[in-house]
Amino acid sequence: MKNESAGISGVFRWIVLFLACFGPILAGCATDATRAGPEVRQVLAPTGVLRVGLYPGTPTSIIPDSGPGGSRGVGHDLGKEFAHRLGVPFEPVVFQKNAEVLEAVKSGKVDVAFTNASVERAKNMDFTAPYMEIELGYLVPLGSPISSLAEVDRPGMRVGVTEKSSSDGTLSKDLKNARVVRAATLKKGIAMLSAGELDAYATNKATLFEMADALPGSRVLVGRWGLERHALALPKGRDAGMAFARRFAEEARAGGLVQAAIVRAGLRGTVDTKQQ
Secondary structure, three states: OHHHHHHHHHHHHHHHHHHHHHHHHHHHHHHHHOOOOHHHHHHHOOOOOEEEEEOEOEOOOEEOOOOOOOOEOHHHHHHHHHHHHHOOOEEEEEOOOHHHHHHHHHHOOOOEEEEEOOOOHHHOEEEOOOOEEEEEEEEEOOOOOOOOHHHOOOOOOEEEEEOOOHHHHHHHHHOOOOEEEEEOOHHHHHHHHHOOOOOEEEEEHHHHHHHHHOOOOOEEOOOOOEEEEEEEEEEOOOHHHHHHHHHHHHHHHHOOHHHHHHHHHOOOOEOOHHHO
């Protein structure tokens, strides 16, 4: 028993000695792995701040709030953490609609956006792997006889989409009988549904549920006609920073940062949120 105790004591002393000698080095390595070096910082935030493109009205981007908790939204929260890891100030740049955000990424007026990664958009910007997937669906107003997705694409149906959105691009090609009607902003789309100018509105379900909250009696139809895969979007020509951005997207999803942002924003409609 005495020899066993002496052995345990010896192992304990060795562990303590090892941590004393190498613990600070290991801690430093873990920290450095999630922080950007000066070269990457210069590429991803060339003005010295991280300009994050956002637009209001959806928890996928930003919900402005002047209350104690401040603004929230998955794009807002991820952008703030991305800036922290880069070691630069976070500068939210809020536009009225997503099309303006995408144009700002394309022109380099913002440094990053958090948006649906589509083949068409990839022509003008570079994407990381997706960190979140959201169902695409339809919202119908109070009293609508439409009860399923199949009933939407019929002659005489007017389907609202946000102008120049990915839903606009997809449904303008895929709907064979219904007519696509474009709204300049989500706020305008809500007004058009309320006024009876539309029979349904199409976008990701996170946004549809927010619209439904503003339209009593409206319903988000069960099922989906597609998926949005949200990722970090960077302006073209910033290849030297892509590895860092990709690693951030992976860690944000696997480490629970995305899920925490989803919960804080009250976002609904994600696919397999436990894995986000």
